[in-house]
Amino acid sequence: MTSSAFPLKKEKKSIGRFLLDELKPRGKWLTPFNIISIPVMLVGAAIIVIRFINGIGAVSNVTQDIPWGVWKGFNVITGVAFAGGAYILTFVVYVLKVDKFHSIVRVTVLNGFLAYVFYAGALVLDLGKPWNIFNPIIGNNFGANSVLFLVAWHFLLYIVAQAIEFSPAVAEWLNARRAHKILSGLTLGAVIFGITLSTLHQSGLGALFLMAREKIHPLWYSEFIPLLFLMSSVFAGLSMVIFEGSISERVFADQITSENRKQRKDIILSLSRICAFSIFVYLFMQILVFAHGHRWAYINTPMGYWFLLEMLGFVVAPMLLFLLSFKRANIRWARVAAVLTIVGIILNRLNVSIIAFRWDAAVHYVPSWMEIVVAVSIVFVEIWIFRWVINRMPVLRESPSWANNKHV
């Protein structure tokens, strides 16, 4: 416990001084992660400046036929799927009250919250006229029959809901006891609201492509895209929880109590069970869509092989590995499966939004190095903020003793 890091009680420091102190970096500077991420983020920032001076075309390879590139396909559409762990875990912990996942729910909500904030940020970069971003929120500009309108509102509301879910941790950090009590009371409402929003916008991201019926390769297009997106967000999010957890466990080893460390193995095995079954449901849905659409004719083509690779290599294989991991009680298999699942989700989302989108176009879109640098920078900035929060607020470590509830 590092309760000595909260000097508010002893010295009468002003809240401003306290925040300033907290803003200062802590720990070693020359870590491998910093050495890689700092130059990338600097180059990314420079590219963003160029983008706003000369237009999107100056840094990006998107075309008139394929107007959404990696900033939307990877950062927004894929990133949101990975942030799905937050709504699944809050459902399990706060609605079903399965207490054993309690120790990881706060870090998952933090991850989800940051993911949404930064992916909304990626969206701003990709908008041609970002200064009009508030048009769908205010004024008489409601395009209420647009799926994107729904998704935009849900992003905004879900960010608020997640902020409320996470706010007790901030209150504990600031030692604000009364606020803590009020904010904790809001958690259940925010959770229920957040889960509802999540089911709608996770599927909504798939529904975005419903109108592109002839433009997406038939192996990836069906009227069930929304359901497939929703179902896959379950194991995408949980795989991310497993993956992120196994890294945090090492990087933030000093924050995790020995009791929590013991629970971790059990938690990962339980999560891999949920993953295995939800992947099975997803696979079954994919098979139904495939068989129902009489799609055998497409299999013996290059796109068909690509589809088979996605399905066998990154859906069936991780499902079997997840099964294996909890049969053998071996978390190493669960981690391998989580990584495979993550690759599979990236593949799937990029396939729908970019690769199989206008697969027949004369000139196909390949992202420029600048787009990729920016896409990666956004993830790095998110990780920096994540680390900053973890090192200061009681996210992985136990709450201060005055907050008697256990991470609620």
Added chain:
Amino acid sequence: MSIDRRNFFKVLGVTGAGLAFGKQAQAEPAGEEETEFKAILYDSTRCVGCQSCEFSCAEVHNLPEPEDFPEVGVLRKTNENRRTVVNAYDTSKGEVYVKRQCMHCNQPACGAACLTQAMLKTKEGPVIWRENKCMGCRYCMISCPFDIPKFEYNSPNPKITKCNMCFERQQEGQLPACVENCPAEALVFGTRRELMAEARRRIVENPDAYYPHIYGENEAGGTSFLYLSPVPFEEIGFRTNIQNASYPALTKGFLYSVPAVFVLVPSVLLGIHKATKSNLDKTNNYD
């Protein structure tokens, strides 16, 4: 007086609408009745490929003049500087010219996609784009089955560009520039109803000259740009896999499910939450 089923529903509907909209509902129909979708009929049997439409379009919208010309085997495309193009195709009935531009769908996918109503189907028929509303998300480009909206990628303040059927000229009572300047009378402007009748008349009166189909009658739920051709439309570069239902209909099911989800999911979640509480042990409160 006997009330039959139909009348009953009529009364019910009128009462309901009256209650819901009050005075507004009564005030509206008077003005709307006179407005009918305007449309353009393009007859490729008459087109001589002179590009007058392209030049006049460029002039009216302050775009650079076209420098290339229709050639068989070369597919010219519309782009951010060119809202209409004429292409030449070698077909079973010799060389045929085809003008392409926005189809001005009756229920446009781009309009349904737009979350700010920047892309708008006007009640006069043209689908227009409004700069002050657009946020540049390019979802209209994703959704358009004809790949029509184009984006100025190389501008810091980019526009979505596409044919707007010269909406501003129509407002002043003028014809669209391409129609006005077509020397071969391949383009005709009028209400969609009149033009459908005219197109049918041409096919019936001269069945040998025309392929018996009006492209745009049903495609994408019907469009305000109608095409006549001497040959099947796939020979002159048209996508024939365009569905006949409107494109916004594809998202209807999803959008209709939203209010239901918003009522049902929270109720179920709250129910489950309550069910996990013990009825007997009041002291053990988890939250």
